[in-house]
Amino acid sequence: MSAPPHSLNERMLINGVFCDSASGGRIDVVNPATGDVVGTVPRAIGEDVQFAVDAAASARVSWAHTPPRERGHALYKISEDIEAALEEIARLLASETGNAIRTQSRPEVRSAIDLFRYYAGLGGEIKGQTLPINRDMLSWTWKEPLGIVAAVIPWNAPIALAVAKIAPALLTGNVVVLKPAEDAPLAVLRLAEICNRFLPKGVLNVITGYGSEAGAALASHRNIDKITFTGSTEVGKLILRDSSSRIVPVSLELGGKSPSIVFPDADTDWAADGVVTATRVTRQSQACVAGSRVFVHESIFKSFTKKLASRLSAFKVGDPLDEETDIGSVINVKQFRRINGFIRETQAIPGVQVLAGGLPENHDDITSGFFMQPTLFTDIPLDARVAREEVFGPVICAIPWKTEEEVVRMANDTEYGLAGFLWAGNPLNALRLSREIEAGWLQINQAFAQFPGQPFGGFKQSGIGREFSLEGMIESYTRTKSVTMSMQVT
Ligand code: TAP
Numbered sequence: 001m002s003a004p005p006h007s008l009n010e011r012m013l014i015n016g017v018f019c020d021s022a023s024g025g026r027i028d029v030v031n032p033a034t035g036d037v038v039g040t041v042p043r044a045i046g047e048d049v050q051f052a053v054d055a056a057a058s059a060r061v062s063w064a065h066t067p068p069r070e071r072g073h074a075l076y077k078i079s080e081d082i083e084a085a086l087e088e089i090a091r092l093l094a095s096e097t098g099n100a101i102r103t104q105s106r107p108e109v110r111s112a113i114d115l116f117r118y119y120a121g122l123g124g125e126i127k128g129q130t131l132p133i134n135r136d137m138l139s140w141t142w143k144e145p146l147g148i149v150a151a152v153i154p155w156n157a158p159i160a161l162a163v164a165k166i167a168p169a170l171l172t173g174n175v176v177v178l179k180p181a182e183d184a185p186l187a188v189l190r191l192a193e194i195c196n197r198f199l200p201k202g203v204l205n206v207i208t209g210y211g212s213e214a215g216a217a218l219a220s221h222r223n224i225d226k227i228t229f230t231g232s233t234e235v236g237k238l239i240l241r242d243s244s245s246r247i248v249p250v251s252l253e254l255g256g257k258s259p260s261i262v263f264p265d266a267d268t269d270w271a272a273d274g275v276v277t278a279t280r281v282t283r284q285s286q287a288c289v290a291g292s293r294v295f296v297h298e299s300i301f302k303s304f305t306k307k308l309a310s311r312l313s314a315f316k317v318g319d320p321l322d323e324e325t326d327i328g329s330v331i332n333v334k335q336f337r338r339i340n341g342f343i344r345e346t347q348a349i350p351g352v353q354v355l356a357g358g359l360p361e362n363h364d365d366i367t368s369g370f371f372m373q374p375t376l377f378t379d380i381p382l383d384a385r386v387a388r389e390e391v392f393g394p395v396i397c398a399i400p401w402k403t404e405e406e407v408v409r410m411a412n413d414t415e416y417g418l419a420g421f422l423w424a425g426n427p428l429n430a431l432r433l434s435r436e437i438e439a440g441w442l443q444i445n446q447a448f449a450q451f452p453g454q455p456f457g458g459f460k461q462s463g464i465g466r467e468f469s470l471e472g473m474i475e476s477y478t479r480t481k482s483v484t485m486s487m488q489v490t
Helices: 046-065 068-084 086-097 101-120 158-171 186-198 211-219 233-244 268-278 298-313 333-347 404-412 427-434 470-477
Strands: 012-014 017-019 026-030 037-042 130-134 137-145 148-152 175-179 204-206 226-230 250-253 259-262 293-297 353-356 375-378 395-401 419-423 441-444 478-486
Touching: 012 046, 012 186, 037 086, 037 186, 046 148, 046 175, 046 204, 046 211, 068 086, 068 101, 068 158, 068 186, 086 101, 086 158, 086 186, 101 158, 148 158, 148 211, 158 175, 158 186, 158 226, 158 470, 175 211, 186 204, 211 233, 226 233, 226 470, 233 250, 259 268, 259 404, 268 298, 268 419, 293 298, 293 404, 298 353, 298 375, 298 395, 333 395, 395 404, 404 427, 419 427, 427 441, 470 478
Parallel strands: 148 175, 148 226, 175 204, 226 250, 259 293, 259 419, 293 395, 375 395, 419 441
Antiparallel strands: 012 017, 012 204, 026 037, 130 137, 137 478, 353 375
8 A cells, every 4th residue: 555644633723723622632534445544633512613603703794895806816816725735635635535546536626626716706796686676766686695604514525525615605705614524524624724825714614523513513503694514315304404493594415316327329338438437436436426326228238237347347446545546445434334234235135136346355344445346236126225225335226227208217216316317329319308307417428527617406305405506606605685775866
């Protein structure tokens, strides 16, 4: 294994100062690929959350009054310093998440730079409307910031997801208290250090700690004006329920079980490569959009799944910091056991075929190095757990279909509705079906990651609200005030 960065004793950012928690408690951050402690971070408690919210409250008015162009300029300066630190941040990310540096961590930092730059130029778009009520009356709307935004993010893409919340919230004049996941706070703290160079104190605060402790205290704080959360549907529901007592607006980006539909006339080499990308296996499929239900037309099912299996088996799995590695390590032992539970249970179903992967060696007694070759199952009953629940790991189900009506029904038979992928020789066939698939983001003959500017978010239990876009920024981080004025002077 290549050497990880030296172990870091980090502090969290409150009111422009890097500090320890009030309790003095600390949390180890472990490289899942090696079991090495790569750093420690403060274990924030309710008192720290209070300090951070108070700091944000003090900074709120002056930041809201800062001209949007100046706020955008600060975001651009931040993007330049992230670019200068790209390699260091990417190594940190790879070390704490287990995500391979070449295929995941470096591209993730690049996407964060892009996202800051996208929002940096949108200051002039925070605009209202004038309304034609009558000639004697002027009526217009203003878009105002909401105030203090509580942002809670998971570990699977911490830098990209932090920026997806910080950049639009700050540009629109809000102040932020962000909590990263306990498994992956280090790169986010490095990002906070860069942001702090260009932002007034208190505008961005980053607290580290456990979800049930710091996360819950933040999300339920009575002075929070907006909650934006990415993570599990289960915690999303908790937050939504709790926020209802205070009528606080909530944006949720939750789980998924996305369909990937292969038509009989698809270019099967192109589609097999695309399906692999859609499953996000190079991030151990720890991705909410992962197209883990692959519906293949029955006329090409056998040949296509064989092609898919050979591609999945060819990936190099191992040390995330090695440039040769395609797929790194699953995040932690809990997720590793959970994923293996799905595999074990599915393998035991009579008739199920395992075309690639399967249970990793030493799956029972492992304490680090949660490496998994992607698994491909066929002949699975549609009601099997693996075909219905989000695995959040490299486990794919291939399912045959006969008619378009049938595949639409199967694709939509899920509580989720985040993304979907369609692979067809005649794109008009895919286009026709795309109207029927219940998902917030569909791609035809491609499987890219989100582009800045593209509204991204889920239908059904995959979430509420849109990110990565001007539309999402205005919806999620501003409120509309109407003003009417008489033009008759009496
Ligand atoms: P969650 O438990 O939902 O964690 C996401 C974030 O919420 C973390 O920062 C977590 O802190 C925090 N959190 C946990 N409990 C909280 C509470 N009661 N109040 C406020 N914040 C709380 O997800 P996870 O454990 O990281 O992953 C579990 C499952 O979530 C996965 O299997 C997958 O299905 C889903 N997931 C979805 C996504 C996306 S992008 N949709 C991303 C990651 C995970 P701690 O990490 O410190 O507990």
